[in-house]
Amino acid sequence: MNRPHIYRGQKVPGVFQRCKKTCPALRCDVHTWSYHVVLPAGPDGRRPQLTKAGFGTGREAMKAREEAATAGRNGKTSSKPKLTFADWADRWLAGKVERGELRPSSHTAHRNALAHLKRYLGTKKLKSLTSHELTETYAAIIRDRRAEIEAARATGGKASRPISAASITRIHTVANGCLRDAADAKFIDHNPAATAKKPKYQGSKVKPWTPAQARQFLEFLTSTGDRLVPLIHLAIHTGLRRGELLGLGWADVDLDAGTARVWRQRVTVAGVVSVVDQTKTEAGDRLVPLFPGTVAVLRQWRAQQNRERLAWGPAWNDGGWVFTREDGQPLYPDTVGRAFRKRTEQAKLPRLRFHDLRHTFASIALNADVSMPILSKVMGHTNPAFTSKRYAHLSPEKHSEVMRAVGEELGSATG
Known part of the structure; x- marks a missing residue:
């Protein structure tokens, strides 16, 4: 009773x-x-x-x-006192997927980040999780992976890749979003990730090619008759991402108007290639103007592709893609990346990732006095501040002009 x-x-x-x-x-x-x-x-x-x-x-x-x-x-009491971190993490991720908030690659990255966290915090009651425990977890992830690698080397086994500070930063970003939403839902009274400490991470500086090096690479490819010429040309002249380039269909390209509609990507997720009917960001869905020389390159490429279509006959894969193999099959992102690295070595140029062609485009645009807000729109960035932070250091020639102008003014004033 x-x-x-x-x-x-x-x-x-x-x-x-x-x-x-x-x-x-x-x-x-x-x-x-x-x-x-x-x-x-x-x-x-x-x-x-x-x-x-x-x-x-x-x-x-x-x-x-x-x-x-x-x-x-006051919204400070957990209505789910027995809810564990693992329970909430799974529920949170499933909700984001159901609402269509994550692209396939982002879904995989979120799932992997949460797997690291659940390994250490999975059974922890959500309402009792502290920022200190998150801080210790970040350190433990790095420390334990290092121990696994050392053990594998000692036994001759296959060693995993190290967990870098950059990886922990990405894990922390996922943890922060997960726990922030838990606080918004009143399951916890505050977000412990907001004050958790993560390893110091210094992002790598972008080192693009100069205009001369970009021209040298295109000339090298052209001299060898490489079928990647139009793809590389478009990458350097538009700054499109690899996935955006490979997701282009001829229906998206208007050669008469000199424009290309970017609205989808071809990506590799967990070894599986798929086409995602959305760009990386909302601002990524955009109409990109094409330089007349680029239009000419694409016209030549379409003519070559039509000849290949006739040569293959019924065996041709008519998917409508701009960049394909000889039989019409679309190019795979990883295959393009490997081919690009190989050709870079053959051309005896500084080694770059394919994505660095995008940075090369940004660098050339900035040195040509393109304003940061306009460059941000062309590149499909959501926030011009991100463009500025990412590329502000890429115009040493303009920096020199500033110093020269100031020096001349001071010289004339003291003259």
């Missing part, structure tokens, strides 16, 4: 002592006191209930109940 707590001659709702029928009718000194409270409605419209036992007196239980009710009204 439940014995109610009497305070000033009145029964206190939600405060009781769980007793047996054999317990004294007026007072029991054996069993502890409990409280039950119905919290305000959550985001789903339901009113969660919270029950807690183990109090020595009815007054202690009554006071705790009042505190829980006040915290609930």
